[in-house]
Amino acid sequence: MKRLGLVKTAAGEGYDADFMDAMASEYDRRTPWTVMRLENIRVLVDPQPGDRVLDLGSAAGAMAHYLSTFGCDAVGVDSSELGVEHARVRYPDLRFEVADVAALPFADETFDKVVAADLTEHLDDDTFRAMLAESFRVLAPGGTLSIHTPNPGHLIERLKRRNLLLAQNPTHIGLRTRAELRAEFERAGFAVDLDLRRPSFFPVLRTLERLSRGRSDLLGYRLCMRVRKSAVLPAES
Numbered sequence: 645m646k647r648l649g650l651v652k653t654a655a656g657e658g659y660d661a662d663f664m665d666a667m668a669s670e671y672d673r674r675t676p677w678t679v680m681r682l683e684n685i686r687v688l689v690d691p692q693p694g695d696r697v698l699d700l701g702s703a704a705g706a707m708a709h710y711l712s713t714f715g716c717d718a719v720g721v722d723s724s725e726l727g728v729e730h731a732r733v734r735y736p737d738l739r740f741e742v743a744d745v746a747a748l749p750f751a752d753e754t755f756d757k758v759v760a761a762d763l764t765e766h767l768d769d770d771t772f773r774a775m776l777a778e779s780f781r782v783l784a785p786g787g788t789l790s791i792h793t794p795n796p797g798h799l800i801e802r803l804k805r806r807n808l809l810l811a812q813n814p815t816h817i818g819l820r821t822r823a824e825l826r827a828e829f830e831r832a833g834f835a836v837d838l839d840l841r842r843p844s845f846f847p848v849l850r851t852l853e854r855l856s857r858g859r860s861d862l863l864g865y866r867l868c869m870r871v872r873k874s875a876v877l878p879a880e881s
Contacts, residue, residue, distance in 0.1 A: 659703075659724070659727075660726070661726060661730075664703060664704045664726060664727055664730045665704075665730075667703055667704045667706060668704040668705075668706065668730065668734060670706075671704075671706035671709075671710075676845040677845050678706075679845070680842075680843075680844065680845040680866075681761065681762070681792070682710055684792055684842045684866060684868050685707065685710070685711075685759060685761055685790070685792060687840070687842075687868065688759070688790040688791075688792060688838065688840075688868050688869075688870050689711065689757055689759050689788075689790050689870075691711050691714035691715075691716045691757075692714065692715070692716070693714065693715030693716070694715060694716070694717070695711075695714075695715075695716040695717065695756045695757055696716070696717045696719075696754065696755045696756045696757070696784075697711050697716045697717065697718045697719070697755060697756065697757045697758070697759065698718075698719050698720075698721065698748075698750070698754075698755045698757070698758045698759070698779075698782065699711065699718060699719065699720040699721070699759055699761070700721060700745055700758060700759065700760040700763055700775065700779075701721075701722055701745070701760060701761070701762075701763035701766075702720025702721060702722045702727065702728075702731055702740060703722055703724070703727045703730075703731070704727060704730040704731055704734060705720055705727075705730065705731025705732075705734050705735045705738065705740060707720070707759065707761050708720035708731070708735070708738055708740070709734070709735045709738060711759070712735075712738060716757075718738060719738070719739045719740070719741070719755075720738065720739070720740045720741070721740070721741050721742075721743040721745075721748065721749075722740070722742065722743070723742065723743065723744050723745070724742075725742050728740045728741065728742050745763075745767070745771065745774065745775040745778065746771055746774035746775060746778060747774075747778065748778045748781075748782055750782045751782070752781055752782065753782070753783065753784040753785070753787075754782045754784075755782050755783055755784065755787060756783070756784055756787050756788075757783075757787060757788050757789075757790070758779045758782065758783060758787070758788070758789045758790070759789075759790045759792070760775070760779075760789070760790070760791050760792070760793075761790075761792040762792055762793065762794075763793075764791055764793045764818055764820070765793050765794055765816045765817075765818050765819050765820075766815050766816065766817065766818060767817075767818045768817055768818055769818070771818075772818055772820075772828065773828065773831075773832070776789070776828060776829070776831075776832035776834070777832060779832075780832055780833055780834065780873055783873045784873075785873060785874065786872065786873065786874075787872070787873050788837075788870050788871065788872050788873070789834065789870070789871050789872075789873075790868075790869070790870045791825065791867070791868070791869045791870075791871075792866055792867075792868055793819075793820070793825075793866065793867050794816070794819060794865075794866060794867070795822075795841060795861060795864050795865060795866060795867045796819040796820070796821055797821065797861030797862060797864070798844075798861065798862065798863070798864060798865050799849070799862050799863065800844065800846075800849075800865065801819070802862075821861075822839065822841075822861075822867055822869070825867065825869055826839075826869075829869070829871045833873070833874070834871035834872060834873060835871060835872050835874060836869060836870070836871050836872075837870055837871065837872050838868070838869065838870035839868075839869050839870075840867075840868040840869070841853075841860075841861070841863075841864020841865070841866070841867060841868070842864065842865060842866045842868050843863075843864075843865055844865035844866075845865075849863070849865070853865060
């Protein structure tokens with residue numbers, strides 16, 4: 645069963661209340677993973693006061709809250725009722741909705757920016773393409789969609805595929821390369837305007853990754869891509 649934010653595998657594994665609590669705790673404590681993730685999203689989204697931002701797969705609400713600290717009007721959506729309940733309790737001043745990424749409950753051109761942080765690796769191809777189409781629809785002309793996702797070419801991901809030292813997350817059914825992402829973005833009508841490989845939070849690896857300046861797939865822990873909806877919409881045929 646495909647879920648947004650809460651992903652169930654065929655074996656019935658999923659993210660429960662303990663997961664939501666752990667995510668919230670990591671955000672509050674600003675763990676190394678969280679600091680890395682937030683900085684990557686700041687670079688990608690470039691949050692500005694007054695931006696209308698939609699956080700896809702909002703889980704316990706941390707990313708929507710983070711974006712709101714820049715003055716953004718942030719809204720979070722997740723298909724997990726549990727996640728949305730957690731988010732509403734933690735951040736009562738923000739809006740969170742139970743929604744499927746493939747059918748967003750918002751009117752056309754509602755948002756200036758959409759972000760999917762560590763979400764797309766949980767989506768199969770059909771759902772990912774539906775997410776792109778819905779993101780395009782709800783974005784205003786010139787608006788951006790930011791994707792933050794594991795790089796399948798990175799050393800850590802290669803070890804996971806071979807079950808060496810680290811285990812692969814069974815819900816990561818949609819790991820995609822930069823080339824695959826670019827092709828899907830273009831197919832959906834987006835233009836890529838930022839394409840980065842960002843370093844990990846592992847101290848030794850991070851030094852090597854920074855020295856590589858994001859030029860090597862082997863040393864680019866996260867793919868960070870921002871795409872833009874053309875300000876000039878194509879004419880209807």
